[in-house]
Amino acid sequence: MSEAEYQRFAAVTLHAITYASGGLRIRGFLALPPAGEVSYPSVIFNRGGSGPKGALIPETAMPVIGLYASWGYVTIASNYRGTGGSEGPDEWGAGDVDDAMNVLPLLDAMPYVDRERIGIVGGSRGGMMTYMMLRRTQRLRAAVTFGAPSQIHAVEASAYIRRTMAKHLAEGANEQLEAERRSAVCWASEMSSETPLLILHGTGDRRVDPTHSLRLATELQQLHRPYKLIMYDNADHVLAGRRNESNNDIRWWLDHYVRGRAPLPRTGPHGA
Secondary structure, eight states, X not given: OOHHHHHHHHTOEEEEEEXXXXXXXXXXXXXXXXXXXXXXXXXXXXXXXOHHHHSOOHHHHIXXXXXXXXXXXXXXXXXXXXXXXXXXXXXXXXXXXXXXHTHHHHHHTOTTEEEEEEEEEEETHHHHHHHHHHTTXXXXXXXXXXXXXXXXXXXXXXXXXXXXXXXXXOTTOOHHHHHHHTOGGGSGGGSOTTSOEEEEEETTOSSSOTHHHHHHHHHHHHTTOOEEEEEETTOOTTOTTOXXXXXXXXXXXXXXXXXXXXXXXXXXXXXX
């Protein structure tokens, strides 16, 4: 960080929050940017991981949502049900998506948040959940995912991401059907056509094969949807080694489409 960037980061305040979702008390965090604006754009952050190790704590929340807040965004992150002090079981792509959706009313109730300028960023499991949210709402002005699974239904049962999903399913659940419900390539046409999507993936990702993002991008291309795919050569699941570059790409996307309210890009064949 430059000195000016550090000063803005240091001015961010991080707050623990509790809110209601599906009759459960859900924990999370809210990062508020430095003062100076009357109405702020906002970002929803969908974390990855599962179980206690995946839960956000102040030390892991601040480097991510605190960074986005230092860019001038009111940033909110849910710990989802079952982890981080939240009630209920960890459902990994079921009721937890409701928990992420239910931060929207929280943002709407904040007088300093511009309801028309809300974006979302999700990594890994949180990226999968972001795709599922884009199937349910067109309110989000822009979306970013990194390391997100999108074709769990098409991988082998031994694949890490498939095994992770399977251990969170209810007894007797149809695993293939549940995998399809969590696989955006199966319903890409139902995702919001009004939300430009930035898909980031490291070609060295061992947890979620980068072809997940390539396959989804292919579906979006055929649908003429507004998207951009960036594959970082030899970066891993969390884009380690390319963090500064990927943060710059994320910030441009949010600033362009959320803060700046840029119109949707032209899609489909055009030009010379």
